[in-house]
Amino acid sequence: MTTCLFCKIVSGEIPTNKIFENDDIFAFLDINPVNPGHTLIVPKKHFVDMSDTPEEILCKMILAAKMIGGKIMDKLGADGYNLELNNKPAAGQIVEHVHLHIMPRYSDDNLKLWPGKNASKKELDKIAKKLLNK
Ligand code: AMP
Numbered sequence: 001m002t003t004c005l006f007c008k009i010v011s012g013e014i015p016t017n018k019i020f021e022n023d024d025i026f027a028f029l030d031i032n033p034v035n036p037g038h039t040l041i042v043p044k045k046h047f048v049d050m051s052d053t054p055e056e057i058l059c060k061m062i063l064a065a066k067m068i069g070g071k072i073m074d075k076l077g078a079d080g081y082n083l084e085l086n087n088k089p090a091a092g093q094i095v096e097h098v099h100l101h102i103m104p105r106y107s108d109d110n111l112k113l114w115p116g117k118n119a120s121k122k123e124l125d126k127i128a129k130k131l132l133n134k
C-alpha cells in the first residue's frame with residue numbers, strides 16, 4: 001500500500017477537488033492556494049521528480065497545464081498564470097510525487113517573482129560554457 005499523499009489523492013483514498021483527469025494525468029486544487037484556482041497537475045503513476053518521469057508524461061503534464069491555464073483565465077478571470085515545478089527538496093519540493101503548480105495571477109495581486117541577482121559577463125560566459133558542453 002502506498003504512503004504517497006498524491007497517490008492517495010489520485011486513487012480517491014484522500015478526498016480532493018478534482019478539476020481534470022485523463023488516462024495519465026490528474027489535476028486538483030491545492031489546499032493552500034497562492035491565489036484561488038491554484039492547481040496541481042500530477043501523473044497518475046508515481047514518479048518522484050523530473051529525473052524519473054518519462055518524457056511522454058512530462059509532455060502530457062504541460063499539455064494539461066495549457067488547457068487548465070486557458071480555463072483559469074476564461075472562467076476565473078485571471079490575467080495570467082505561473083507554472084512551477086519544485087524539483088527536489090532544495091528547490092522546495094515537499095511532496096515527492098512529481099507535480100506541476102499552475103497559479104492564477106492578477107495584474108493587481110502584488111505577488112513578487114524571484115529576485116534577480118547581478119552577474120558579470122565573465123560569470124555568465126563560464127556558466128554557459130559548462131552547460132553548453134556535453
Ligand atoms: P511542493 O512544495 O512543490 O512539494 O508543493 C506541495 C503542494 O501540495 C503545496 O502547495 C501544498 O499546499 C499542497 N498540498 C499538500 N497537501 C495537499 C492536499 N491534501 N490536497 C491538495 N494540495 C495539497
Ligand code: ZN
Nearest residue numbers: 004007046097
Ligand atoms: Zn505518489
